[in-house]
Amino acid sequence: MAIIIALANQKGGVGKTTTAVNLGASIADLNQKVLLVDTDAQGNATSGVGIKKSTIEKDIYDVIVNEEPISEAILQTAHERLDIVPATIQLSGAEIELTPQMARETRLKDALEEVKDQYDYILIDCPPSLGLITINAFTACDSILIPVQSEYYALEGLSQLLNTVKLVQKHFNRDLAVEGVLLTMYDARTNLGKQVNAEVRKYFSDKVYKTIIPRNVRLSEAPSYGMPIMDYDNKSKGAIVYGELAKEVLAAHGE
Ligand code: ADP
Numbered sequence: 001m002a003i004i005i006a007l008a009n010q011k012g013g014v015g016k017t018t019t020a021v022n023l024g025a026s027i028a029d030l031n032q033k034v035l036l037v038d039t040d041a042q043g044n045a046t047s048g049v050g051i052k053k054s055t056i057e058k059d060i061y062d063v064i065v066n067e068e069p070i071s072e073a074i075l076q077t078a079h080e081r082l083d084i085v086p087a088t089i090q091l092s093g094a095e096i097e098l099t100p101q102m103a104r105e106t107r108l109k110d111a112l113e114e115v116k117d118q119y120d121y122i123l124i125d126c127p128p129s130l131g132l133i134t135i136n137a138f139t140a141c142d143s144i145l146i147p148v149q150s151e152y153y154a155l156e157g158l159s160q161l162l163n164t165v166k167l168v169q170k171h172f173n174r175d176l177a178v179e180g181v182l183l184t185m186y187d188a189r190t191n192l193g194k195q196v197n198a199e200v201r202k203y204f205s206d207k208v209y210k211t212i213i214p215r216n217v218r219l220s221e222a223p224s225y226g227m228p229i230m231d232y233d234n235k236s237k238g239a240i241v242y243g244e245l246a247k248e249v250l251a252a253h254g255e
């Protein structure tokens with residue numbers, strides 16, 4: 001049965017999608033079958049693993065809003081053992097369309113039941129909001145991985161995120177846990193980086209991963225080639241650190 005992890009932070013540009021794609025591919029490289037679920041209307045995870053819009057017949061919108069079987073939306077990627085449920089701009093209206101519908105918070109959870117036993121890990125790339133789509137992800141997952149950008153105001157908004165976690169625990173998913181907190185876009189040369197590191201560790205203590213993702217230009221280039229980092233530049237620092245993070249995540253689950 002798959003371990004389901006949602007990558008969430010309502011701030012945009014903190015490294016959710018970069019982590020979903022590259023952690024997903026790195027876990028697949030450790031011989032695990034991985035499903036990436038793109039729940040952001042921007043579809044960056046979708047294009048980031050090389051899926052062309054023209055080849056998408058069904059996407060996460062059809063699954064969540066129209067309750068179509070998720071198996072019909074799953075696509076294989078060029079990366080071995082890595083599949084994806086794509087997202088397109090179609091999803092941008094979903095929050096409004098779902099509002100008057102029944103069982104709207106559990107749509108993704110119910111959909112994943114069908115394929116849960118076909119994967120070792122399912123990673124859900126969340127949109128930059130705490131709306132109904134993110135609630136669906138939190139209801140469907142076992143735990144949340146929170147990427148935190150090493151920048152001013154890094155911790156801003158995280159108490160709001162944790163409040164949403166509490167709400168979902170109360171109403172839909174009692175066992176929802178924080179999987180880990182990941183420092184991204186870290187620059188060890190600056191004092192700011194060190195300060196943010198210390199602050200995040202003070203706040204989340206042992207929940208913070210030992211692995212820190214540095215700023216690495218190869219990581220920002222890879223998506224435009226539609227490749228996870230190791231397929232774009234296997235020797236880059238980005239490829240190495242996401243490989244290390246994958247080992248840390250698997251070790252936390254006893255593998
Ligand atoms: P989010 O999904 O949280 O909005 P992204 O993963 O899309 O964030 O990252 C935002 C931008 O920063 C993207 O252009 C991405 O390529 C870039 N980026 C992410 N992580 C890194 C990194 N470690 N080093 C350099 N650029 C990065």
Ligand code: MG
Pocket residue numbers: 016017018040044126
């Ligand atoms: Mg994103």
